[in-house]
Amino acid sequence: MAAVKEVLKSVLVSAPGKVILHGEHAVVYGKTAIATSVDLRCYLLLSPRATGDVKLILPDMQLTQTWPISELKKLLSQRIEGTDDDNLQILKRFCNVGENPSMKSLACLVLLYLLTKILHHKMATLTGIDILIYSQLPFGAGLGSSAAYSVCIAAGLLTCCGAITVNKKEANSDIKSHNLPEMMLEYIRERGEGVLLTDAVSSWGEYAKEDLELINKLSYEAETLVHGTPSGIDNSISVFGGAIKFKNGAFKQIDKMPSLTILLVYTKVLRNTKKMVARVRDLHDKYPSVISPLLTSIEEIVLKSETVLAKLASLSEGEPNNELYSTLQDLFTINHHLLNSIGVGHASLDKVHHMTSEIGLASKLTGAGGGGCAIALIPPGFSSSHLSEVKGRLEESGFESWETSIGGNGVRAHWIH
Ligand SMILES: Nc1ncnc2c1ncn2[C@@H]1O[C@H](COP(=O)(O)OP(=O)(O)OP(=O)(O)O)[C@@H](O)[C@H]1O
Numbered sequence: 001m002a003a004v005k006e007v008l009k010s011v012l013v014s015a016p017g018k019v020i021l022h023g024e025h026a027v028v029y030g031k032t033a034i035a036t037s038v039d040l041r042c043y044l045l046l047s048p049r050a051t052g053d054v055k056l057i058l059p060d061m062q063l064t065q066t067w068p069i070s071e072l073k074k075l076l077s078q079r080i081e082g083t084d085d086d087n088l089q090i091l092k093r094f095c096n097v098g099e100n101p102s103m104k105s106l107a108c109l110v111l112l113y114l115l116t117k118i119l120h121h122k123m124a125t126l127t128g129i130d131i132l133i134y135s136q137l138p139f140g141a142g143l144g145s146s147a148a149y150s151v152c153i154a155a156g157l158l159t160c161c162g163a164i165t166v167n168k169k170e171a172n173s174d175i176k177s178h179n180l181p182e183m184m185l186e187y188i189r190e191r192g193e194g195v196l197l198t199d200a201v202s203s204w205g206e207y208a209k210e211d212l213e214l215i216n217k218l219s220y221e222a223e224t225l226v227h228g229t230p231s232g233i234d235n236s237i238s239v240f241g242g243a244i245k246f247k248n249g250a251f252k253q254i255d256k257m258p259s260l261t262i263l264l265v266y267t268k269v270l271r272n273t274k275k276m277v278a279r280v281r282d283l284h285d286k287y288p289s290v291i292s293p294l295l296t297s298i299e300e301i302v303l304k305s306e307t308v309l310a311k312l313a314s315l316s317e318g319e320p321n322n323e324l325y326s327t328l329q330d331l332f333t334i335n336h337h338l339l340n341s342i343g344v345g346h347a348s349l350d351k352v353h354h355m356t357s358e359i360g361l362a363s364k365l366t367g368a369g370g371g372g373c374a375i376a377l378i379p380p381g382f383s384s385s386h387l388s389e390v391k392g393r394l395e396e397s398g399f400e401s402w403e404t405s406i407g408g409n410g411v412r413a414h415w416i417h
């Protein structure tokens, strides 16, 4: 085992999901969007082993996939001779990724793409690794599960081989203090990684800006395998956290962000981001003069919302905020209807919109639409009995809902050994 440790370190990292407040889909056409991280995270535990294979364990997908390292080496030797595009085709064939790939095969493709890219120079000495990925984010729901998955893999692999370093924040002998989900703790115990739970040098840490940029670049590449033509907003917010304003591949952190409470509603209607983006593309190409102004209107919502959010953030305690919240509710409603007009609505999202509007809240889809999740803004002091009532009614309709705060940390290392 000592020899294995010399090559790679064990690491535990996590990355958050996101909500797009406004600007989804329009952002693919170079318009501005605003996104924030949510307090639901994806976790990755990577353990070097002397088993002779790479094992990917995805409890959320009931998948455990093992590849002998000899096969991966063969794959790499084929790849080096081809062009980038040929290389990708070889990898796709290896993972059975065809025209309509399954979620499982895409999850494997992303892992192997990043692993062969980041660890290719370690292949000669690699003796085996187990990679467990567990996520609190429902997949295919608009909360950026694919981005958080890719960010965790990129950060975990770069950290385990020492390509990037963790700036340790605090020594802490009890990993439970990092609020790891019970599922991860159980796995850690089962694997006999007791050292992880008791090790006095365990720590959590952040990455330097240039390392975050590298994680962002690689996770963006991985997102293109899942989405085709992602704008890059999902991976950026998962890497950097907080709230960002994103346009044309570049983003700015929004410093003046009020603390907002959001009701997240999961319709449980599964959809695929790539198909939703393609649906808008078809409409746009067929009716450019109709669709373009709708995308411009969505951008205007983003800009207006940015101004209102900044005003809210600068209010002193006790100053009236009703009008500002009322404007935000209007913007949510208009955005909901515009997203319907560009073909990414769904009956379930309309139902959520209707039910929340009955108690005076506005909701809109977040992410790619076509099902997935909706968000409704809850103003401070909003009637808790109204809220419980609507949550009950949403549940009766088969939806799941929970209140969540936004903002918070981007990718983090929890432990490295
Ligand atoms: N916990 C997980 N385990 C394995 N794969 C995952 C996990 N979470 C996400 N994925 C990958 O992400 C893909 C789903 O991505 P998709 O972009 O369609 O939805 P999303 O990211 O949840 O929503 P959006 O992109 O609208 O925010 C799955 O096919 C799978 O490859």
Ligand SMILES: C[C@@](O)(CCO)CC(=O)[O-]
Pocket (backbone or CB within 6 Å): 020, 023, 024, 025, 026, 027, 028, 142, 144, 227, 229, 230, 231, 232, 233, 234, 273, 277, 366, 367, 368
């Ligand atoms: C629908 C979309 O705008 C957001 C998906 O979370 C696609 C993208 O920006 O890549």
Ligand SMILES: [Mg+2]
Pocket (backbone or CB within 6 Å): 144, 145, 146, 147, 227, 234, 273
């Ligand atoms: Mg996605």
